[in-house]
Amino acid sequence: MKPGDKVINVSQLVDDTRFTRLQFLVVALCALVGLLDGADTQSIGVAAPFIAGSLALKISSFGPVFAASQLGAAIGALTFGPLADRVGRKLVLVLAVVVFAVFTLATISVSSLPALIAVRFFAGLGLGGATPCFLTLTSDYSPRKQRGTIATIIWSAYPLGAALGSFMNAYILSHLGWRAIFYIGGGLPLAVAAVLLVFLPESVQYLAARGTHPDRVRVILRRMGHDIADTGVQFIVEGKKLTGVPIRHLFSERRGVATVLLWMVFLLAFATTNVMVMWTPTLLHRNGLEPAATAIVLAFFNLGAFIGMASAGRLVDRFGAPRMLFPAFIGAALSIAALGSAGTLPLAIVIGTLLGLTIGVGGAGAIAVASLLYPPAIRSTGIGWGMGNARFGQFLSPLIIGALLSAGFATGQILIAAALFPGFAAVFVALLWLEGLRRGKTPATPPETPPATRPHGSH
Numbered sequence: 456m457k458p459g460d461k462v463i464n465v466s467q468l469v470d471d472t473r474f475t476r477l478q479f480l481v482v483a484l485c486a487l488v489g490l491l492d493g494a495d496t497q498s499i500g501v502a503a504p505f506i507a508g509s510l511a512l513k514i515s516s517f518g519p520v521f522a523a524s525q526l527g528a529a530i531g532a533l534t535f536g537p538l539a540d541r542v543g544r545k546l547v548l549v550l551a552v553v554v555f556a557v558f559t560l561a562t563i564s565v566s567s568l569p570a571l572i573a574v575r576f577f578a579g580l581g582l583g584g585a586t587p588c589f590l591t592l593t594s595d596y597s598p599r600k601q602r603g604t605i606a607t608i609i610w611s612a613y614p615l616g617a618a619l620g621s622f623m624n625a626y627i628l629s630h631l632g633w634r635a636i637f638y639i640g641g642g643l644p645l646a647v648a649a650v651l652l653v654f655l656p657e658s659v660q661y662l663a664a665r666g667t668h669p670d671r672v673r674v675i676l677r678r679m680g681h682d683i684a685d686t687g688v689q690f691i692v693e694g695k696k697l698t699g700v701p702i703r704h705l706f707s708e709r710r711g712v713a714t715v716l717l718w719m720v721f722l723l724a725f726a727t728t729n730v731m732v733m734w735t736p737t738l739l740h741r742n743g744l745e746p747a748a749t750a751i752v753l754a755f756f757n758l759g760a761f762i763g764m765a766s767a768g769r770l771v772d773r774f775g776a777p778r779m780l781f782p783a784f785i786g787a788a789l790s791i792a793a794l795g796s797a798g799t800l801p802l803a804i805v806i807g808t809l810l811g812l813t814i815g816v817g818g819a820g821a822i823a824v825a826s827l828l829y830p831p832a833i834r835s836t837g838i839g840w841g842m843g844n845a846r847f848g849q850f851l852s853p854l855i856i857g858a859l860l861s862a863g864f865a866t867g868q869i870l871i872a873a874a875l876f877p878g879f880a881a882v883f884v885a886l887l888w889l890e891g892l893r894r895g896k897t898p899a900t901p902p903e904t905p906p907a908t909r910p911h912g913s914h
Contacts, residue, residue: 465663465672466693466831468681470599477656477678481596482605484655485589486612488552491644492582493616494623495559498636499524499575501624502562505633512568522850523572525729527579528586529846535584536839537702539591544835545657548588552648555581560641563634583846587839594826594834595658600772603823607768610819614761618754660831663690692831704833705840714837716887717824718844720780723880724818726848727787730873731756731810734856735794738866743798752803756811763815770816771823777888780820784881786813792874795867817880818845824887852876 472478503517531551539547558578565571590606597605627635659675662668672690673683705714735756736749744752763783770779790810797803821841829837852873859869 461688463683463688463690464692465660465676465690468676469596469660469679472598472679472681474598474601475679477675478596481655482593482609484651485593486609487647488548488585488589488651489609489612490616490619491552491647492555492585493613493618494620495555495578495582495640495644496524496613496617498559498620498624498640499562501628502633502636505628506562506565506571510566510568510571516568519572520568520575522854523576524579524582525846525850527576528583529843529850531580531583532586532839532846533843534839536587536591536843537836539588539835539839540661540833543657544588544592544595544661545651545655547835548585548592548655549648549651551581551584551588552644552651553581554578555585556641556644556648557581558641559637559644562637562641583842586842587835590822590826590838590842591835592655592658594838595660595831597826599827602768602826603772603820604768606826607771607819607823608765610822611761611764611815614757614764614815618757618761658831660692664692664832666690702836702840705829705837710828712890713828713887714840716883716890717821717828717841719883720817720821720824720880720887721841721845722848722851723876723883724784724814724821724848725845726852727791727814727873727876727880728760728818729849730852730856730876731791731807731814734853734860735807735870738860738869739794739797739803741866742795744800744803748800748803751800752807755804756807759808759811759813760815761811763812763817764819767816767819768823771820776820776824777884777891780817780824780884781881781888783813783816783820784877784884787817787877788874788881791877792871795865795870814877817877821845848876 499520503520507513507517535547535551555578558574558581561574562571562578565574590609593605593609594602623639624636627633627639656675656678657671659672659679662672662675666689669688669690673688676683705711732753736753739749739752767779767783787810790806790813794803794806794810797806822838825838825841826834856869856873859872864872
């Protein structure tokens with residue numbers, strides 16, 4: 456920095472800026488990636504019986520295929536998030552989309568079970584890696600008062616994509632055959648990757664934090680309505696300049712305890728979601744509901760989850776994380792436990808919808824907290840490791856429920872055991888709140904930043 460340079464805090468500038476056309480573009484493109492993520496994730500389940508037939512495999516052998524995808528997604532979130540903090544959100548997002556597109560297309564050509572497991576692992580790697588990138592990009596372009604709201608609206612594109620993908624796949628199977636699912640599921644992301652490369656701007660906060668691209672920062676800020684002088688300006692972001700491995704900074708500045716507690720909330724919230732998606736239809740069928748009826752219950756669960764996820768950020772922004780997440784997880788625990796005694800379709804629909812609504816608020820609320828807890832320099836890492844733990848929860852919970860089922864536990868007993876996931880999540884939310892009180896601020900409060908210097912001509 457040269458003597459006399461004007462300091463402009465880009466984080467504060469974004470916080471004070473009314474939402475512009477550029478920011479809407481970022482949100483729309485990132486939501487599109489979320490839609491593709493949701494659509495691709497459920498495609499393998501729809502196509503599994505057809506793939507099994509073409510490879511002369513039993514459908515019971517597909518457990519490792521589903522697990523490989525979840526494991527790949529967990530590793531992708533853990534690795535691509537820190538990578539995005541080092542080399543850029545946009546570049547890593549495009550890379551992740553290309554990876555899951557290529558390996559989705561490769562699903563068509565596999566000729567053995569090990570090859571299918573490998574292909575789905577790498578497809579999951581790309582899917583999981585895209586998540587922290589698009590969530591962080593939208594967070595970096597969102598005013599702090601709206602950041603949690605926008606982050607969870609973006610994440611709600613995931614169940615919406617799963618629902619739209621289900622309808623699309625039903626049509627494709629009827630008219631084009633199962634291979635078309637993967638031709639379209641791989642071709643569309645490749646087209647979207649090209650669109651991202653051309654139209655998606657890099658995170659302005661990432662560029663400002665790096666300090667090496669002031670001209671690119673000026674161009675982006677001008678598109679947001681701020682007239683910046685060509686010389687005599689230094690750009691900064693909230694928080695200190697961080698060096699070294701991004702992961703270690705999740706534990707610096709007294710964030711360590713909050714980070715670990717938030718990881719547990721992620722793991723338990725998304726473990727609950729996967730129990731509902733993967734095992735509840737089977738468990739409800741054991742209770743006497745017809746398969747078609749269990750599909751209806753699952754559809755209403757997804758509807759409730761979409762509404763819960765879309766509204767979670769707004770609720771967290773307005774009322775605070777503890778006031779919203781704690782009762783949401785308690786409600787989810789009561790709902791999943793009650794589902795075991797739902798012997799009629801109308802009752803199961805009501806309980807399933809409530810479960811989707813409450814766990815949607817809880818899971819997406821955790822994303823909102825992560826987007827607020829971590830400063831821009833490590834935001835991708837923070838969200839990525841949170842989502843990595845979420846994916847591990849999705850990987851582990853079906854195995855646990857499957858073991859209980861194999862051990863001969865009744866449906867009601869299994870669902871009561873599953874209620875421990877959101878129940879313990881509520882406990883960790885309470886501990887997170889207490890940790891915030893100990894630190895003298897809520898865990899969703901980012902570090903203090905110097906006031907922004909408003910450039911001439913800003914709005």
